[in-house]
Amino acid sequence: MMIVFTQVIGALYGMLAVLFGAFGAHALKKIFSEEQLKSFETGVKYQMYHAIVLLVVGFNFDFSSGIERYVVYCFSIGTLLFSFSIYGLCLSAAKNKKIKILGPITPLGGLFLVIGWGLLLFSFLD
Template sequence: MKTITLVFGAVYGMLSVILGAFGAHALKKILSVERLESFETGVRYQMYAAFFLLIVGYVLKFETKTENWISWLMIFGTMLFSFSIYGLSMQDYLGANLKFLGPITPLGGLFMILSWGMLIFYFFKNRI
């Protein structure tokens, strides 16, 4: 699980830089200011998750289910949160109705919040 966590952290970080540059250059010309701001929110939270996963990957030993859930919730939460925002931001440009992604964004955010909460609980329990 440690390797999975670190790999996802590195991949999310790399994709954040790529998508951030893509948004700042290519998408700036084709998206509305509101859609571009939403896209940038997805990129920002994806980078936060990358840092979270990299740090957690080095701090936790992944010997318990709680430790594993901390990572999985952040991995899947980020996927649901950021990637649904990317789809919603691009839907006009793509000419696709992706409104079904709307409820997925807060679900991803909830998973991310739960991951943070479990990490806090873990720290209190283990007095790290």
């Protein structure tokens, strides 16, 4: 069950990263400032990186240990919080209605990603 979850989330995040990347490169290019476009692209890059990692993990872990599940949870939640809060901040700022509550969510997502990488490292050393 965990293997399928990991692979589905990885594939979903990968697909959405391609769609959001194309959307940013074409449609949003006209309404975003250069800084907003760079921020949006950062969200897309991190989303794609972690989509790939989730797929690799999904094909290589057997999820016999709790730490392997926590890696997936951290990457899944971290990507959602990090990348999607950036998307929301950029889109709302472009409409001059910046949703300020999203600001603190981005570093929280980043923290989940860092913890996920730390747990992944620990799983290799264990």
